[in-house]
Amino acid sequence: MYLESTSFKGYEKRLLQPIEALFMRRADSVVVVNQSIRDVYRDRYGVEGTVLRNCGPAVPQDTLDSPVDIHQLLDLPRGASIVLYQGGLAQGRGLDVLVAASADFPEGAHTVLVGSGRERESLGRQVEELGLVDRVHFIPAVLPHELAGYTAAAAVGVIPYQPVSTNNFLALPNKVFEYTGAGIPFVASDLPELRRIARDEGCAAVYDPFDPQGLAAAVTKILTPSDREMYRRAAAEFGRCNTWERERLILISEAERIAGTLATATKDA
Incomplete structure (x- = not known):
């Protein structure tokens, strides 16, 4: 949760949170790193995030x-x-x-x-x-x-x-x-x-x-x-x-979903 880290001062968080909210709500897809953060963003901004964990590549x-x-x-x-x-x-x-x-x-x-x-x-x-x-x-x-x-x-x-x-x-x-x-x-x-x-x-x-x-x-x-x-x-x-080779399929699937939605919208237009 970027704005909830210790990297920011209080006034910086207050300045940046409306910007975060704006782009979160306008995005076609929001990707988050775990279930807990997904749930917070759902409650805070009303977005349904896709969980994509930071799995690493399989070790040889x-x-x-x-x-x-x-x-x-x-x-x-x-x-x-x-x-x-x-x-x-x-x-x-x-x-x-x-x-x-x-x-x-x-x-x-x-x-x-x-x-x-x-x-x-x-x-x-x-x-x-x-x-x-x-x-x-x-x-x-x-x-x-x-x-x-x-x-x-x-x-x-x-x-x-x-x-x-x-x-x-x-x-x-x-x-x-x-x-x-x-x-x-x-x-x-x-x-x-x-x-x-x-x-x-x-x-x-x-x-x-x-x-x-x-x-x-x-x-x-x-x-x-x-x-x-x-x-x-x-x-x-x-x-x-739990490797990136498997986890990446979630990202590919989400990209395909968005592409399909855009294609349908373009056709209907």
Whole structure:
């Protein structure tokens, strides 16, 4: 929800919302990224949006079979479980909670953050202050086409977004599809869209987005030997079924619908 993000000041939102309303209501089709945001726009503007999620392309099998060797890259023990966050290091994403939670991760689990951003320096200081230099590691942002190779090396992904705005509260981050596309389960903040996938698909666990102990407990649950394979199977299945190659058909269908409507209108005219 663009205008509900933290990017805008109050007066900017008040200025832009009438413009958003005008174009939403005049559009032949409105595409939204998830059910929750579709419902808000329906109530707010009276439009019936088409849900088109930010699914990624299917990850090639050779990437899954031969991921980036993060263990060698960071000099980690071969048996270490990698708890991965990938994306911007920004405020409102709960990364300080992730760092704090790392102290209570299971023995042998290492937190790896792949990305860059304004919070990199403060997160580095937090790692040092908590004495977690040997358990929390940073890798600078990589090119998009390289990312899946890093993702596939992890045991579990993390989506720690905090509800600091309506946009964050209703988010369905790309990370859901990036993690599961690489066949790894994830832990996520207990927010509506993320909770829905965790509940319905069995490939994730949720936690209070402000609670480090809750995050640690969710990671521990997924890494528990008796549950680990179950989560991985569910993640791999969800990843196979939710790719851009399939999701794009929704967009094509909507374009064909509009083209048909316009053709009929032109013929009748």
